[in-house]
Amino acid sequence: MKRTALLIAVFVLMLQMPEHPAIQIGEDRLLSVDGPARPLVESHLSGDPSNPNHMLVGVIQFDSPDGNARTCVAWASFDGGQRWSRSALPVQACFDPWGIVLQDGSAIMVMGGYVPGHDDNLFLFRSPDGGRTWPNSPLGLGAHHDHPMVIAQGNQVYVASGGGVHNSLNQHRDSVSVAHSEDGGRTFGPPTDVIASNLGYQAEGPVVLSDGTFVVGFHDYCCQHGDKWLLRPRSWLVRSSDEGRTFSEPLLVSESCESRGGWPSMAVDGKDRLFWLCIADKFNGVLVQRSDNRGESWSQPLRLNHGETARSFTPSIAVNKDDAIGVSWYEIHDKSCFDVYFTVSLDSGKTFLPEVRVSSTTSCPDTPQDKGAFDNGTFGAGGDYSGLVPTADGLFHIVWSDARTGIYQLRTATVSVKR
Secondary structure: OHHHHHHHHHHHHHHHOOOOOEEEEOOOEEOOOOOOOOOEEEEEEEEOOOOOOOEEEEEEEEOOOOOOOEEEEEEEEOOOOOOOEEEEEOOEEEEEEEEEEOOOOOEEEEEEEEOOOOOOOEEEEEEOOOOOOOOOOOEEOOOOOEEEEEEEEOOEEEEEEEEEEEOOOOOEEEEEEEEEEOOOOOOOOOOEEEOOOOOEEEEEEEEEOOOOOEEEEEEEEEOOOOOOEOOOOOEEEEEEOOOOOOOOOOEEEEOOEEHHHOOOEEEEOOOOOEEEEEEEHHHOOEEEEEEOOOOOOOOOOEEOOOOOOOEEEEEEEEEOOOOOEEEEEEEEEEOOEEEEEEEEEOOOOOOOOOOEEOOOOOEOOOOOOOHHHHOOHHHHHOOOOOEEEEOOOOOEEEEEEEOOOOOOEEEEEEEEEEO
């Protein structure tokens, strides 16, 4: 009888054990516990490549009810996201903050906006102590930039953005603008501007491959000198093997992306496989495509979320130390109310696990306190991007704009993947 009971107990235990890898979501917690009660949107999250306790967040703060006055704020954590210290950055009309933590623990934030005494609209702040303190005066990186992003490999730092230049016939053209630093972001050479076409397009998702090749995507979204959205927007990339001095011809990535649901983005795994993430046409789903040959060719789009009626926005993608590919996004279910979801691939992007809800409470940002942000274009869906990063211990961390209290605040959650 005892043997039979033992066998039954073991059988029951086996039934309770998961047959497949599982996504485990930690409790979501308020990040922005200090500072004024003002809407916070479009967060970017980065982690220290060698210290899992060190993370950096940049976010836009709306400072006036009409949404016209904006600043950018940085939060830094040195205890794995339990506590965060806040720093206001002196950029007016601030937009698109983006940060990175370098190998030596120093931190960089780039953003667009206005600083008195500067003709630039793209600025870089460098914090030698990882985000505890920031200089009062930034480094200017030029004018006519949009959506700046920063990425690094060792001391090699790249700032990529959407630019605007004149061609040899003095015609205005959009460009993919890339500035490069060899000294950890202290100084930069003149930017290289890649003119891809006469359309309107935006730089997206820079990555650096294992041999130092710099890759940056861009996305068509409208005709030149107009606001008519393209019927079939396309995603492309260009590559540089000489630290951003020269670039390849544009390589086609996708014709399946909707550019108004949050900008597409790109990630790379430890074997230099590329992953392109975007929102499908009419916001109907989150799509990922994979390239095994550095962007020469791409797989067919794989739809990650399974809801048929949900409207998807603001996707993010990241790869952890074990080459698990994590993806997060917002899904709007009822009018403007949304939740945050996450999924992961453990087989190099061939398949993804069923998505899991991250946010414990649904956000409905159409409130009087959020009016300036909610009425300001894409900020009604939290912005063009949100925070997702793997830390050195393999955990994923998510930061998003959450309106459960009636005003956009930053919340964060940790995700672990059990194999």
